[in-house]
Amino acid sequence: MTSELLLPSIKFFSCVPSLACVGKEKTGGLLSKLKGAIGEVMYGAALHGQVSAVLKTRMYIEHMFILMILGDMLGFPILPPYYSLRLLPYAVPNVQAWKHRFYRERDFTDVIYG
Amino acid sequence: MVAWGLREVVLRDGVKMVIFAGKGGLGKTTSSAALAYAAAMEGKKVLCFSTDPQASLSDIFERDIFGKGEVEVAPNLFVVEIDADAKINAYIQEVKRKIKEKYMMEQIPPEIEAYIDSSVAEPAMYESATYDAMADYVAKGEYDLYVFDMPPFGHGIRMLTMADVLTSWVEKLTEVREKAREYDEIARRLKSERLVKEDEILNELYEIRRKLTTFTDLMRDRSKSAFFMVMTPEAMSVYDTEKALEAFRSIGIKPAGVVLNKVLPKEMADNPSPYIRNRYRQQQEVLKMIFEKFGDLVVAAIPMFPREPKGLEGIREVAKHLVDGVTRIW
Numbered sequence: 056m057t058s059e060l061l062l063p064s065i066k067f068f069s070c071v072p073s074l075a076c077v078g079k080e081k082t083g084g085l086l087s088k089l090k091g092a093i094g095e096v097m098y099g100a101a102l103h104g105q106v107s108a109v110l111k112t113r114m115y116i117e118h119m120f121i122l123m124i125l126g127d128m129l130g131f132p133i134l135p136p137y138y139s140l141r142l143l144p145y146a147v148p149n150v151q152a153w154k155h156r157f158y159r160e161r162d163f164t165d166v167i168y169g
Numbered sequence: 170m171v172a173w174g175l176r177e178v179v180l181r182d183g184v185k186m187v188i189f190a191g192k193g194g195l196g197k198t199t200s201s202a203a204l205a206y207a208a209a210m211e212g213k214k215v216l217c218f219s220t221d222p223q224a225s226l227s228d229i230f231e232r233d234i235f236g237k238g239e240v241e242v243a244p245n246l247f248v249v250e251i252d253a254d255a256k257i258n259a260y261i262q263e264v265k266r267k268i269k270e271k272y273m274m275e276q277i278p279p280e281i282e283a284y285i286d287s288s289v290a291e292p293a294m295y296e297s298a299t300y301d302a303m304a305d306y307v308a309k310g311e312y313d314l315y316v317f318d319m320p321p322f323g324h325g326i327r328m329l330t331m332a333d334v335l336t337s338w339v340e341k342l343t344e345v346r347e348k349a350r351e352y353d354e355i356a357r358r359l360k361s362e363r364l365v366k367e368d369e370i371l372n373e374l375y376e377i378r379r380k381l382t383t384f385t386d387l388m389r390d391r392s393k394s395a396f397f398m399v400m401t402p403e404a405m406s407v408y409d410t411e412k413a414l415e416a417f418r419s420i421g422i423k424p425a426g427v428v429l430n431k432v433l434p435k436e437m438a439d440n441p442s443p444y445i446r447n448r449y450r451q452q453q454e455v456l457k458m459i460f461e462k463f464g465d466l467v468v469a470a471i472p473m474f475p476r477e478p479k480g481l482e483g484i485r486e487v488a489k490h491l492v493d494g495v496t497r498i499w
Contacts, residue, residue, distance in 0.1 A: 098360075102359050102360070105359055106356055106359045106360055109352055109355050109356045109359065110352075110356055112352055113349055113352035113353065113356065116345060116348050116349040116352065117349055119345055123341065123342055123345060
């Protein structure tokens with residue numbers, strides 16, 4: 056899921072919870088509480104799923120990043136790439152399949168991070 | 170015909186970096202020191218940086234400067250001989266300190282600590298540290314001219330290709346990090362929270378990228394940097410230089426010239442000793458070969474001195490030949 060796909064829906068929804076916050080002033084106690092509650096319900100109904108999805112993707116990117124800098128820790132040689140370059144020509148036909156496996160919903164990061 | 174001597178190539182305004190490369194023991198350090206000295210005499214603030222682990226600048230200047238940082242050996246002439254091992258150790262201690270401080274830990278988790286310690290043994294670590302120090306000095310920009318004495322051939326090439334490897338790696342990391350930030354931003358807008366806190370990693374990456382690109386851009390800019398190969402009039406050296414030039418060209422570095430060192434002076438042709446006369450004759454044959462192969466690329470010749478050129482006195486003598494082109498071969 057790319058950010059471009061998400062953006063229109065954000066523009067649409069992002070005004071909703073902030074509207075709920077308008078009644079922050081202590082004047083109408085019950086009314087503002089009600090507004091707040093409605094805001095939270097709407098957030099839960101409409102956005103929570105999306106936010107979770109975004110955060111999950113964010114987590115995957117984070118794991119990817121960690122892999123890129125600490126790959127050695129898991130046995131992935133990162134720098135210098137001298138030997139991997141030498142082997143790359145042999146690996147080229149398999150790279151696509153390897154990537155696919157790596158990006159799968161259940162990959163090895165699930166094993167590590169539970 | 171290119172001007173003889175390096176004065177024209179190097180001392181004009183705008184040249185910020187000079188690199189000397191070549192096999193070990195041919196006179197890279199001597200040439201670097203002599204050029205740096207000549208530039209300093211011209212009133213430029215010069216930093217002469219040796220990447221050689223053999224402490225040869227210390228030897229030439231007859232002062233212990235190894236691992237001592239920038240040492241001013243003559244007015245405006247600063248020399249650095251990096252102690253890469255010490256730098257790596259200091260770097261690692263700093264990383265550990267940061268971890269402890271950031272997470273308020275007494276002890277770094279053993280797994281992390283073992284990883285950090287084992288990275289010292291990483292083969293590219295030494296070059297990375299040296300390279301980082303070079304890039305650091307250039308990025309700080311406190312000098313008018315930087316003279317780099319490269320490690321012997323193979324390492325020299327590896328060090329320069331390192332620039333590309335590191336840069337593209339950092340590029341990739343930045344890309345991933347920026348992607349992560351995009352998602353932070355989306356999550357923020359969905360939850361209508363205020364600003365996402367600044368990403369420290371991203372800032373670090375930008376900083377590293379800035380440093381590396383300042384250095385590589387300068388290195389590749391022919392109007393601002395000059396790259397010289399040092400060789401001796403021996404057949405072996407000719408082949409090596411040819412190969413090295415090719416390798417450097419393949420990574421986008423064009424030579425500004427070739428410097429000949431340890432050339433026997435003309436009067437040796439009539440030396441009473443047949444030993445020296447033969448050596449002289451042999452050198453003359455190789456010189457012919459050099460002229461055919463490199464021609465105009467040869468920009469200076471330094472003669473073989475009766476004794477090793479050392480101290481400021483010796484360096485001044487070398488500079489006469491290297492920079493002013495006192496010795497002519499053709």
